[in-house]
Amino acid sequence: MTPIGTMVHYVLPDGPERVHGQCRPGILVHPLPHDFATLVVFRNGPMDGADHPVVEWIATTEHSPRHEFGTWHLLDECAHERADA
Numbered sequence: 001m002t003p004i005g006t007m008v009h010y011v012l013p014d015g016p017e018r019v020h021g022q023c024r025p026g027i028l029v030h031p032l033p034h035d036f037a038t039l040v041v042f043r044n045g046p047m048d049g050a051d052h053p054v055v056e057w058i059a060t061t062e063h064s065p066r067h068e069f070g071t072w073h074l075l076d077e078c079a080h081e082r083a084d085a
Contacts, residue, residue: 001031002063002074009078010041010058013070015049021069023078024048026058035063039072 002008009023030038039058064071067078 001033002028002037004028004031006074008037008039008072008074010039010061010072011064011067011069012048015043015052016047019044019048021067023067026072028072032060036060037063037072 006028008026008028010026012019012022012024014020024041024043026039026041028037029040032038037060039061041056041058043052043054043056045054058072062071063073065073065077067073
């Protein structure tokens with residue numbers, strides 16, 4: 001299980017079309033069985049849509065190294081974070 005406090009990326013499932021699928025930073029708050037977790041995610045203010053708070057609680061979301069909408073992944077699973085990308 002990924003430990004509490006781990007920095008992760010959350011893939012946006014909603015908001016303006018220009019941000020769908022973009023990553024936002026998050027902190028793993030509570031690991032759950034089967035690669036699920038509760039996260040706190042930091043959005044890009046109004047750029048991510050006026051109907052979302054800047055800090056958002058994301059309950060029971062799944063880990064996916066394939067970057068599917070509404071899932072989380074570790075920083076080293078993100079191509080734009082790797083030095084060799």
